[in-house]
Amino acid sequence: AQSVTQLGSHVSVSEGALVLLRCNYSSSVPPYLFWYVQYPNQGLQLLLKYTTGATLVKGINGFEAEFKKSETSFHLTKPSAHMSDAAEYFCAVSDQGGGFKTIFGAGTRLFVKA
Amino acid sequence: DARVTQTPRHKVTEMGQEVTMRCQPILGHNTVFWYRQTMMQGLELLAYFRNRAPLDDSGMPKDRFSAEMPDATLATLKIQPSEPRDSAVYFCASGLAGGPDTDTQYFGPGTRLTVL
Numbered sequence: 001a002q003s004v005t006q007l008g009s010h011v012s013v014s015e016g017a018l019v020l021l022r023c024n025y026s027s028s029v030p031p032y033l034f035w036y037v038q039y040p041n042q043g044l045q046l047l048l049k050y051t052t053g054a055t056l057v058k059g060i061n062g063f064e065a066e067f068k069k070s071e072t073s074f075h076l077t078k079p080s081a082h083m084s085d086a087a088e089y090f091c092a093v094s095d096q097g098g099g100f101k102t103i104f105g106a107g108t109r110l111f112v113k114a
Numbered sequence: 115d116a117r118v119t120q121t122p123r124h125k126v127t128e129m130g131q132e133v134t135m136r137c138q139p140i141l142g143h144n145t146v147f148w149y150r151q152t153m154m155q156g157l158e159l160l161a162y163f164r165n166r167a168p169l170d171d172s173g174m175p176k177d178r179f180s181a182e183m184p185d186a187t188l189a190t191l192k193i194q195p196s197e198p199r200d201s202a203v204y205f206c207a208s209g210l211a212g213g214p215d216t217d218t219q220y221f222g223p224g225t226r227l228t229v230l
Binding site for chain 2: 032045046051094099100102104106
């Protein structure tokens with residue numbers, strides 16, 4: 001069975017500091033892995049996803065994530081936080097060939113201090 | 115650009131009333147999802163459809179909730195009768211299974227429901 005754990009429901013960083021949002025997953029088959037972002041009063045939108053191939057995935061707004069199979073992790077990073085990055089971030093997993101059944105993590109709210 | 119649309123964006127109703135929420139998926143997408151988001155429970159999958167047929171509605175309270183796709187351009191979620199605990203933001207999402215973009219979901223802006 002799939003599951004997703006996001007470590008830390010809230011993360012606070014200063015503007016210009018490194019952003020690190022942690023995600024661990026479990027899946028019995030090769031996974032697809034996703035990060036979605038939700039800004040206030042909006043729906044979720046895709047930041048980046050891993051399907052196969054290169055394990056370092058680059059997304060929009062300067063974010064990237066690395067798939068580490070041995071650690072069952074897919075942590076999201078950004079070298080330098082911007083005020084506009086303040087939002088809620090969701091990690092998600094689906095099984096390759098599983099027909100779209102996706103499990104979302106509980107979300108991590110990112111605060112960016114001036 | 116192509117987007118998922120949802121109507122209404124906001125709905126305030128009284129307990130016991132019927133509520134219908136509508137979603138227009140992105141043209142050409144064959145998979146449609148309904149989610150509910152609350153502070154306490156987070157994002158919950160209620161149901162999803164493939165080619166208009168329900169694939170999984172195990173997350174939906176069957177006694178009061180129903181979801182349908184009358185055609186490929188419209189998905190509906192009904193609550194009858196509504197209760198205060200149904201107050202939440204309801205999201206529709208769509209995607210195209212099987213292609214290079216498979217398993218990516220495109221979310222609508224949500225319907226914020228308040229049941230008094």
